[in-house]
Amino acid sequence: DARVTQTPRHKVTEMGQEVTMRCQPILGHNTVFWYRQTMMQGLELLAYFRNRAPLDDSGMPKDRFSAEMPDATLATLKIQPSEPRDSAVYFCASGPRETQYFGPGTRLLVL
Protein backbone atom coordinates (compact mmCIF):
# COMPACT_ATOMS: atom_id res chain seq x y z
CA ASP A 1 0.00 0.00 0.00
CA ALA A 2 1.92 3.05 -1.28
CA ARG A 3 1.84 6.08 1.01
CA VAL A 4 3.49 9.44 1.40
CA THR A 5 5.66 9.45 4.50
CA GLN A 6 6.72 12.46 6.53
CA THR A 7 9.23 12.91 9.33
CA PRO A 8 9.16 13.98 12.05
CA ARG A 9 5.50 13.60 12.94
CA HIS A 10 5.81 16.09 15.80
CA LYS A 11 8.37 18.80 16.47
CA VAL A 12 8.66 21.24 19.36
CA THR A 13 11.39 23.82 19.10
CA GLU A 14 12.35 27.22 20.36
CA MET A 15 12.12 30.43 18.40
CA GLY A 16 15.22 31.00 16.28
CA GLN A 17 16.04 27.34 15.76
CA GLU A 18 16.26 25.66 12.37
CA VAL A 19 13.53 23.17 11.51
CA THR A 20 13.82 20.58 8.74
CA MET A 21 10.84 18.51 7.62
CA ARG A 22 11.21 15.58 5.25
CA CYS A 23 8.86 13.88 2.85
CA GLN A 24 9.12 10.69 0.83
CA PRO A 25 6.62 10.86 -2.04
CA ILE A 26 4.94 7.80 -3.50
CA LEU A 27 7.27 6.07 -5.94
CA GLY A 28 6.51 7.13 -9.49
CA HIS A 29 4.73 10.34 -8.60
CA ASN A 30 6.37 13.27 -10.36
CA THR A 31 4.66 16.14 -8.55
CA VAL A 32 5.26 17.02 -4.90
CA PHE A 33 3.47 19.67 -2.88
CA TRP A 34 4.01 21.31 0.51
CA TYR A 35 0.98 22.69 2.37
CA ARG A 36 0.51 24.39 5.71
CA GLN A 37 -2.66 24.12 7.76
CA THR A 38 -3.66 26.53 10.52
CA MET A 39 -6.98 27.28 12.15
CA MET A 40 -6.96 30.84 10.87
CA GLN A 41 -5.80 30.32 7.28
CA GLY A 42 -6.91 26.79 6.56
CA LEU A 43 -4.88 24.82 4.02
CA GLU A 44 -2.39 26.88 2.06
CA LEU A 45 -0.04 25.79 -0.69
CA LEU A 46 3.56 26.73 0.08
CA ALA A 47 5.46 25.21 -2.84
CA TYR A 48 5.34 22.49 -5.44
CA PHE A 49 7.72 20.60 -7.67
CA ARG A 50 7.39 18.69 -10.88
CA ASN A 51 10.11 16.25 -11.84
CA ARG A 52 12.12 17.73 -8.94
CA ALA A 53 12.06 21.25 -10.41
CA PRO A 54 10.35 23.98 -8.38
CA LEU A 55 7.28 25.25 -10.24
CA ASP A 56 5.81 27.65 -7.72
CA ASP A 57 6.90 28.76 -4.28
CA SER A 58 4.96 31.99 -4.16
CA GLY A 59 3.10 30.87 -1.04
CA MET A 60 6.27 30.60 0.98
CA PRO A 61 7.94 33.36 3.04
CA LYS A 62 11.21 33.53 1.11
CA ASP A 63 13.33 35.03 3.85
CA ARG A 64 13.02 32.06 6.17
CA PHE A 65 11.55 29.12 4.25
CA SER A 66 13.22 26.97 1.63
CA ALA A 67 12.06 23.85 -0.19
CA GLU A 68 14.17 21.40 -2.16
CA MET A 69 14.06 17.99 -3.80
CA PRO A 70 17.60 16.60 -3.67
CA ASP A 71 16.36 13.43 -5.38
CA ALA A 72 13.12 11.84 -6.52
CA THR A 73 12.58 10.07 -3.20
CA LEU A 74 13.09 13.04 -0.87
CA ALA A 75 11.59 16.50 -0.50
CA THR A 76 12.61 18.85 2.29
CA LEU A 77 11.11 21.98 3.80
CA LYS A 78 13.33 24.11 6.02
CA ILE A 79 12.55 27.03 8.26
CA GLN A 80 15.46 29.13 9.49
CA PRO A 81 15.01 30.91 11.83
CA SER A 82 11.70 29.58 13.09
CA GLU A 83 9.11 31.88 14.71
CA PRO A 84 6.05 31.16 16.86
CA ARG A 85 3.75 32.12 13.94
CA ASP A 86 5.18 29.16 12.00
CA SER A 87 3.37 26.79 14.37
CA ALA A 88 1.08 24.69 12.16
CA VAL A 89 0.67 21.30 10.59
CA TYR A 90 2.79 20.92 7.46
CA PHE A 91 1.59 18.42 4.88
CA CYS A 92 3.42 16.95 1.96
CA ALA A 93 1.43 15.53 -0.94
CA SER A 94 2.42 13.77 -4.11
CA GLY A 95 0.63 12.74 -7.23
CA PRO A 96 0.39 12.36 -10.90
CA ARG A 97 -1.24 15.31 -12.59
CA GLU A 98 -4.82 14.67 -11.57
CA THR A 99 -4.86 13.57 -7.95
CA GLN A 100 -2.91 14.33 -4.81
CA TYR A 101 -2.21 11.98 -1.94
CA PHE A 102 -1.35 13.50 1.41
CA GLY A 103 1.12 12.39 4.01
CA PRO A 104 0.23 12.33 7.73
CA GLY A 105 1.71 15.77 8.35
CA THR A 106 4.32 17.25 10.68
CA ARG A 107 2.84 19.07 13.65
CA LEU A 108 5.22 21.94 14.46
CA LEU A 109 5.15 24.01 17.62
CA VAL A 110 7.56 26.91 17.93
CA LEU A 111 7.82 28.30 21.46
Next chain:
Amino acid sequence: GIQVEQSPPDLILQEGANSTLRCNFSDSVNNLQWFHQNPWGQLINLFYIPSGTKQNGRLSATTVATERYSLLYISSSQTTDSGVYFCAVVGGTSYGKLTFGQGTILTVHP
Protein backbone atom coordinates in the same frame (compact mmCIF):
# COMPACT_ATOMS: atom_id res chain seq x y z
CA GLY B 1 -7.11 33.66 -7.90
CA ILE B 2 -9.97 31.23 -7.90
CA GLN B 3 -12.35 31.32 -4.93
CA VAL B 4 -13.85 28.21 -3.35
CA GLU B 5 -16.83 28.38 -1.01
CA GLN B 6 -18.24 25.43 0.88
CA SER B 7 -21.57 25.10 2.63
CA PRO B 8 -22.75 24.52 5.21
CA PRO B 9 -19.78 25.35 7.47
CA ASP B 10 -21.05 22.94 10.13
CA LEU B 11 -23.41 19.99 10.03
CA ILE B 12 -24.65 17.79 12.86
CA LEU B 13 -26.42 14.53 12.06
CA GLN B 14 -27.81 11.47 13.74
CA GLU B 15 -26.36 8.19 12.58
CA GLY B 16 -28.28 6.90 9.57
CA ALA B 17 -29.18 10.32 8.17
CA ASN B 18 -28.27 11.53 4.68
CA SER B 19 -26.51 14.78 3.87
CA THR B 20 -25.42 16.96 0.97
CA LEU B 21 -22.35 19.17 1.04
CA ARG B 22 -21.87 21.89 -1.54
CA CYS B 23 -18.81 23.48 -3.15
CA ASN B 24 -19.04 26.59 -5.33
CA PHE B 25 -16.09 27.87 -7.32
CA SER B 26 -15.57 31.18 -9.06
CA ASP B 27 -13.94 30.16 -12.34
CA SER B 28 -13.46 27.24 -14.70
CA VAL B 29 -11.54 24.31 -13.28
CA ASN B 30 -9.59 21.41 -14.73
CA ASN B 31 -9.37 19.52 -11.46
CA LEU B 32 -11.71 19.17 -8.50
CA GLN B 33 -11.18 16.86 -5.56
CA TRP B 34 -13.03 16.08 -2.36
CA PHE B 35 -11.06 15.20 0.77
CA HIS B 36 -12.01 13.98 4.21
CA GLN B 37 -9.84 15.03 7.14
CA ASN B 38 -10.44 12.58 9.96
CA PRO B 39 -10.25 13.50 13.66
CA TRP B 40 -6.59 12.42 13.67
CA GLY B 41 -5.75 14.96 11.00
CA GLN B 42 -5.19 12.62 8.07
CA LEU B 43 -6.38 13.97 4.71
CA ILE B 44 -7.95 11.25 2.60
CA ASN B 45 -8.69 11.66 -1.06
CA LEU B 46 -12.35 10.77 -1.70
CA PHE B 47 -12.97 11.74 -5.31
CA TYR B 48 -11.26 13.26 -8.29
CA ILE B 49 -14.26 14.72 -10.11
CA PRO B 50 -13.78 17.71 -12.43
CA SER B 51 -17.11 16.86 -14.06
CA GLY B 52 -19.82 14.22 -13.98
CA THR B 53 -20.87 11.83 -11.23
CA LYS B 54 -19.00 9.17 -9.28
CA GLN B 55 -19.99 6.82 -6.50
CA ASN B 56 -17.97 4.94 -3.92
CA GLY B 57 -20.06 3.00 -1.42
CA ARG B 58 -22.18 5.36 0.64
CA LEU B 59 -20.49 8.40 -0.87
CA SER B 60 -21.17 9.96 -4.23
CA ALA B 61 -20.22 13.23 -5.88
CA THR B 62 -21.48 15.30 -8.77
CA THR B 63 -19.77 18.23 -10.44
CA VAL B 64 -21.59 20.55 -12.83
CA ALA B 65 -18.62 22.40 -14.27
CA THR B 66 -20.70 24.73 -16.45
CA GLU B 67 -22.53 25.99 -13.36
CA ARG B 68 -19.40 25.98 -11.18
CA TYR B 69 -20.47 23.76 -8.33
CA SER B 70 -19.96 20.30 -6.93
CA LEU B 71 -21.99 18.27 -4.45
CA LEU B 72 -20.89 15.51 -2.11
CA TYR B 73 -23.61 13.13 -0.91
CA ILE B 74 -23.25 11.01 2.19
CA SER B 75 -25.94 8.41 2.70
CA SER B 76 -26.69 6.41 5.87
CA SER B 77 -24.07 8.37 7.78
CA GLN B 78 -21.91 6.66 10.40
CA THR B 79 -19.95 8.08 13.32
CA THR B 80 -16.76 7.34 11.40
CA ASP B 81 -17.86 9.88 8.77
CA SER B 82 -17.21 12.67 11.27
CA GLY B 83 -14.47 15.11 10.42
CA VAL B 84 -13.92 17.94 7.97
CA TYR B 85 -14.75 17.66 4.29
CA PHE B 86 -12.75 19.81 1.92
CA CYS B 87 -13.35 20.68 -1.69
CA ALA B 88 -10.24 21.68 -3.63
CA VAL B 89 -9.90 22.89 -7.20
CA VAL B 90 -7.27 23.70 -9.77
CA GLY B 91 -8.11 26.74 -11.87
CA GLY B 92 -7.88 26.53 -15.64
CA THR B 93 -4.35 27.92 -15.89
CA SER B 94 -2.89 26.72 -12.59
CA TYR B 95 -1.17 23.41 -13.16
CA GLY B 96 -1.54 21.15 -10.13
CA LYS B 97 -2.09 24.06 -7.73
CA LEU B 98 -5.03 23.06 -5.53
CA THR B 99 -7.01 25.83 -3.86
CA PHE B 100 -8.95 24.57 -0.86
CA GLY B 101 -12.28 25.69 0.50
CA GLN B 102 -12.66 26.30 4.21
CA GLY B 103 -14.32 22.96 4.74
CA THR B 104 -17.55 21.58 6.21
CA ILE B 105 -17.28 20.21 9.73
CA LEU B 106 -19.47 17.11 10.00
CA THR B 107 -20.39 15.57 13.32
CA VAL B 108 -22.37 12.32 13.33
CA HIS B 109 -23.87 11.32 16.66
CA PRO B 110 -24.74 7.70 17.51
